[in-house]
Amino acid sequence: MLRFLFQCILFSILLTVLFLYLLLQYLHTITEEINNNNLSTSYEQTVNIQEKDMILHFINLEIGKSTIIQLGERAILMDVGHKKDTLTLLAYIQDHGITNITEILLSNPAEENTGGLPSIMEHFPTAKVYVPALTKDQYPKDLTRILLTLRAGDHLVLSENQKVEIEILSPLRPLFTDEANNSMVSLLRYRDLRVLLTNDIREEAESRLIEHHPLLRAHIITVPDRPNGISNTQELIQKLNPQAAVMLEMPCSECKDAAQKVAREYAQEWSDFFFVPIGENMMITFENGMYTTPKEQTQ
DSSP states (O other), X not given: OHHHHHHHHHHHHXXXXXXXXXXXXXXXXXXXXXXXXXXXXXXXXOOOGGGOSEEEEEEEOSSOEEEEEEETTEEEEEOOOOGGGHHHHHHHHHHTTOOEEEEEEOOSOOHHHHTTHHHHHHHOTTOEEEEEGGGGGGSOGGGGGGEEEEOTTOEEEEETTTTEEEEEEEOOSSOOSSGGGGOOEEEEEETTEEEEXXXXXXXXXXXXXXXXXXXXXXXXXXXXXXXXXXXXXXXXXXXXXXXXXXXXXXXXXXXXXXXHHHHHHHXXXXXXXXXXXXXXXXXXXXXXXEEEOBSOOOO
């Protein structure tokens, strides 16, 4: 009888321990979900810059577009938009606590990428301006004196502490006849995470990118707004198998409906797909070796 009673007591203790363990696991899971939701940012939310290692801004201006890599109060600006976009871009920079632009990278010489440079340089005169070495002669002559060059294989170390750097992947020789295909393509590294910034390249340049970088991988990729469909990007998509994708709408009023259709098709490829309309922007934050995308996703 005593032995049976002892076994019952022991069994009850084991059940109690198991119940407490399961309860603690459940509470831990709930806490993690709450913390993850709090980290998520939306288009409207203000981000506390001091708490983030890096913030990647995608800004779709009225005519051009720009990408900002923000590291605290300093930033690297990739493309500066059209000159008509300058006031909007400067206001955005100020609103997000950026006081120092240290580098400016121009992906190609199109006016919608370079037009705002003189005004930006007035506000940030010490910024170093880089362009692809192979296409430097295609940029406006009045800018040539301040332009530095980058070649495929070059690295820009942005933060040694957080291990943030940019590797230039293209353009390569021979150049394409299409200016867009000769855009600077860069791989942004944050610790073990990789973001591929493809700018304006099309399928021919994408195929060459894969050919020259067979081991290329990216967790996040920018994809082009192509109203004719996404079939011509499948090779790059399948090769990289990214976790998230960002597409900025082109300023093309006659192809707006088609572009949104393409966005819906892209959204079927990733659970984290973000379509940024003209005049809008979005941010991806990086902290403790992880990234957080906005809650809102355009379907």
